[in-house]
Amino acid sequence: MFGQDFSLKQVSKVNYQQIVLYTIHNQEIQYWIGGKATMICRVEIKDNMTIPPMTSTMLPLEMPGVNYLTEYGFTEGTTGTAKSTLTTPGNINTQDQAHFVNVVNYGENDVKLYKKETIGTCKSYTENDLKSEHIRTLQKESFTASEEIPEHLFDLLKRSSTYLNENQRQQLSRIHSQYQNVFSRTDDDIGRTDLVTHRINTGNTISFRQRSRRLPLGKHDMEKSEVNRMLDKGIIETSSSPRASNIVLVMKKNGSPRCCIDYRILNDVT
Structure with a gap:
């Protein structure tokens, strides 16, 4: 614990996003706030990773100080990053040996994430934080992944299941099967839909035809x-x-x- 006298004399800057103190001697000190109920720790990338464009990936994490949290924690992404990534919020079991978080690259280029890079925070989570109006009840249906997954989704399922256990893989398979019509089968059906119609309103403008331009x-x-x-x-x-x-x-x-x-x-x- 740091006293106010130490902070006033020795601390030159506080980074609340990364939860780090910087002393007047340029020393970095990681800190925690309060007890377990208000404890917050950093979510860091465990190894160097590259996320392809328009892709969602489960990444292994390191969370210094996670043992100070309650049994369950809530992770969320930090704001203000220049990278085209989104860390999906979610709950984790802090007592697990390994932790993962879903990171989405919504940009058009590869995004490189480096070891120890902070992508979010994790705080203690209790049952009191869960409100009943936010709970959805799912109806369980019989499902066999090998029978219902379309062929064009096999590769996507394989790439998305790298860090999932068998139970999680079955859940992902159900989602792929349920929403299989959302996924593109070929390059020819990207951006096409028959659910809506579109009309361009040109007002009272007269019709026009561009003069033809010859290609080479x-x-x-x-x-x-x-x-x-x-x-x-x-x-x-x-x-x-x-x-x-x-x-x-x-x-x-x-x-x-x-x-x-x-x-x-x-x-x-x-």
């Missing part, structure tokens, strides 16, 4: 092939609309083409 000769066949592919897949359809905007052929990192539309004139009137 080397891209003519590529454009024709990509348009025919989207027609065959039902991504686009033929139209006799008085409006028209030009195709812009953009090359992906893997060298394949992506058809985009030059909507600048349309954007100006909507």
Whole structure:
């Protein structure tokens, strides 16, 4: 325990996010607040990890001072990080030998997390903290994962189960099976839905057609092939609309083409 006289004379800065004191001699001292009921400790990455874009991963943790918490703890992510990650809040058993937390990379690039990097906090959790209106009752149904998991979700289930035990894996399998229509099967169905309709309101603006712009000769066949592919897949359809905007052929990192539309004139009137 630190007294007020020590803090006033020796402490130069307090980092409440990482729960660290910095002395006037540049020494770092980890501290805890109060007793078990108000105890908070850091949640740190155990080993260097890389999370692919748009991916959720269970990461092993280290939590200095976790033995000072009650039997159960509540973890949540810290705010203010520049990385495109989200630490999913949840409860853990502080008496377990190993602890894990779910971290989501919602960005478009890989995110590297380094050993001892703080990604959240953990505080004591008791039954008094749980309110009945926040409890949902789930109806248990008979389920055999091997029979009901679609083939296109096998790889996702395997990658998502790295740090799960068999019981947790079965629960994850049930979720994959229940919401299998949410997951993409191929690159052709990403971003497509038949649940809503969309209409662009251009007001009283007269119809317009962009003047055609020719692509380089080397891209003519590529454009024709990509348009025919989207027609065959039902991504686009033929139209006799008085409006028209030009195709812009953009090359992906893997060298394949992506058809985009030059909507600048349309954007100006909507």
